[in-house]
Amino acid sequence: MSKHKFFYSVWDIKAVDKDGSILWQHKDRNMLVNEGERLILTTMFRDEDTPSAYYVRAGYGELTEETVLASIPNEPEEAYGYEPQLIERSGTGFPVLELVEGDYMITTKQLAFTASGGNIGPINYLFISTTSDDAGKLMAVMTLPNEYTIYDGTSLQFTISIKAI
Secondary structure, X not given: OOOOOOEEEEEEEEEEOOOOOEEEEEEEEOEEOHHHHHXXXXXXXXXXXXXXXXXXXXXXXXXXXXXXXXXXXXXXXXXXXXXXXXXXXXXXXXXXXXXXXXXXXXXXXXXXXXXXXXXXEEEEEEEEEOOOOOOOOEEEEEEEEEEXXXXXXOEEEEXXXXXXX
16 A cells, blocks of 8 residues: 555554444554655655644545545535544644654554444545645545444544654
8 A cells, every 4th residue: 555665654443332342443554645745745844834733534435646635535524423533733632752663653642533413424544634624735544444334322443653764
């Protein structure tokens, strides 16, 4: 999925039922898209386009490395508990910074989409953007192992760890 050796981003995703039992768990690398590559370079080396926050959002369809935020297909409507999940650019959004196997890694706070009063989905990918709407940039995409519906009372919980290697 990912050709980037320097950007190692792993998502730890759990589907959890109403009682807190884990229904399934998936851990895998995401795909850094072209818009995300450009954002990293312009932010780090040109001091341009620096986002004030990041958001994790969900959708259904097929995405490629060329996909841009403005063309993201089938994001759920903000209903039944679905809303973009904020990751602050701070020690709150990324509370863990540690040396792992000789390289620094940063990990997000735990995030979740929890369905309430109805179902969210189906979805088959999660993505990181710089805005909660389509005006920003798409950073990366995580494809789920299967199409998934978050049923009323259940949640999809996740953390993202990013390491420069």
